Amino acid sequence: MEEEQADAALVAAYKAGDAEALGVLMERHKAPVYGYLLRLTGRPDAADDLFQEVFLKLVKNPGAYNEREKLRAWLFTVARNAAMDYFRRETARSETPLEGDADKPGPADFIASSEPGPEQALYNKTLGERIDAAMGCLSADQREVFYLRQYSELSFREIADMLGLPIGTVLARMSRAAALLREKLEKETQ
Amino acid sequence: MNCEYGEKLILYFYGEAGEALRAETESHLAACGVCRASLAALKQAGDRLSVPQAGPSRAAQAAVMVAARAQAAKRRGFGFSWRPALLSGALSAVMGVVFAVSARNSAADLAWNSGIDAKLDSVEYSVYQAESDLAQASGDWEYGYSVLEDERSMVEV
Numbered sequence: 001m002e003e004e005q006a007d008a009a010l011v012a013a014y015k016a017g018d019a020e021a022l023g024v025l026m027e028r029h030k031a032p033v034y035g036y037l038l039r040l041t042g043r044p045d046a047a048d049d050l051f052q053e054v055f056l057k058l059v060k061n062p063g064a065y066n067e068r069e070k071l072r073a074w075l076f077t078v079a080r081n082a083a084m085d086y087f088r089r090e091t092a093r094s095e096t097p098l099e100g101d102a103d104k105p106g107p108a109d110f111i112a113s114s115e116p117g118p119e120q121a122l123y124n125k126t127l128g129e130r131i132d133a134a135m136g137c138l139s140a141d142q143r144e145v146f147y148l149r150q151y152s153e154l155s156f157r158e159i160a161d162m163l164g165l166p167i168g169t170v171l172a173r174m175s176r177a178a179a180l181l182r183e184k185l186e187k188e189t190q
Numbered sequence: 191m192n193c194e195y196g197e198k199l200i201l202y203f204y205g206e207a208g209e210a211l212r213a214e215t216e217s218h219l220a221a222c223g224v225c226r227a228s229l230a231a232l233k234q235a236g237d238r239l240s241v242p243q244a245g246p247s248r249a250a251q252a253a254v255m256v257a258a259r260a261q262a263a264k265r266r267g268f269g270f271s272w273r274p275a276l277l278s279g280a281l282s283a284v285m286g287v288v289f290a291v292s293a294r295n296s297a298a299d300l301a302w303n304s305g306i307d308a309k310l311d312s313v314e315y316s317v318y319q320a321e322s323d324l325a326q327a328s329g330d331w332e333y334g335y336s337v338l339e340d341e342r343s344m345v346e347v
Contacts, residue, residue: 019262023255034246041241044247051246055254059261131238134231150239155206168197175196178203182224182231 003028007071015062026055029072033079036151040083062095080144107163134184142177144148145170195225202231 007028013021034053036048057078058065065074137141148159157172160167202215216240218226318328 014258014262017262019255022258022262026251026254028253030246031243035239035243037268038243042242048250052253058257059254100304110273114284127234128238130243131235135235135238145240146235149204150236156201156204171197171200174200177194178200178228178232179317181235182228185231185234186227189267 002071003072008067011058011062011065011067011071022055022059025058025071029075032072032151032153033075037079037083037145039147039151041086046086050086053082054078070158071156072137072152073154073158074161076148076154077107078149080162130185133179137179137184139179140174142173142180145173146177149174193224195222196228199228202274203229307340 007025010025014025030051033141034047034051037050037054038044041047041050054075065071080155083102138146144163145159148154148162149156152159154162157167157171160170163170195215197341198207198211198215198218202212207215
């Protein structure tokens with residue numbers, strides 16, 4: 001609650017002409033927003049552009065943010081929309097192959113992955129890479145809820161509101177994601 | 191999660207379960223290896239996502255701040271143009287009220303005390319005097335004209 005009040009006060013200060021208040025806001029939220037965008041895109045350059053896009057939206061039109069809502073929720077909604085637009089643009093341009101390559105995953109890598117691709121990747125990898133591969137087995141819907149919960153630290157109720165879904169659907173996706181992660185990681189250690 | 195605790199377990203893991211649900215889930219976890227394994231997998235994946243990243247580039251942050259300073263300056267400029275206008279408007283309104291009140295109660299007194307009335311009398315007298323002089327001159331001229339007319343008729347006869 002204190003964090004929300006502080007955010008609202010900083011936005012009000014920025015609206016009144018204090019540019020440095022925006023800098024403080026960016027400092028407070030940059031790590032989770034950027035981490036989320038980097039995890040979604042898999043590309044530091046794209047994550048950088050999208051990060052800039054998110055905060056520029058607040059810079060140019062702070063009135064778009066309603067001070068009665070959580071700034072964190074607003075930022076993640078904007079970040080998610082920006083990432084979706086990014087994938088649409090990339091797909092339309094056809095500059096990015098749908099499947100991406102070793103360094104740059106493509107949009108298809110963020111849509112529901114089918115086995116055995118990600119499963120094969122579970123073998124002969126470090127623990128971190130094995131976990132990444134297990135997460136790669138999640139459906140796009142499951143991954144979306146999981147990433148949002150991890151990075152934004154919003155409650156499932158808030159995430160449900162953000163996605164326009166019943167909370168039961170959000171919890172069911174998350175529950176299936178946990179089951180799938182367990183299966184994949186258990187299989188690997190057997 | 192192959193047991194009915196799937197969603198309850200999620201709420202428990204993320205600290206969103208109420209006290210009763212928390213106690214119930216802990217009791218369940220003591221007896222359910224599948225749910226314990228699911229929690230462990232969630233924790234591993236969550237830890238992996240929590241690994242600190244390098245963060246956005248300085249250039250991206252600087253670009254945001256440049257735009258923020260420009261926008262803030264624009265907003266401040268907008269404010270300064272309105273403030274003096276509002277102040278002058280308020281001052282004019284106050285002065286208008288003061289004049290209206292003073293004029294309503296003592297307009298006649300003000301005119302009398304200022305000597306305007308006496309000056310108006312003087313002007314009025316001067317005008318009367320001028321009119322009188324003009325009438326005198328006009329009468330003299332008419333008399334002179336009639337004398338000349340008489341003399342001409344006598345000459346013609």
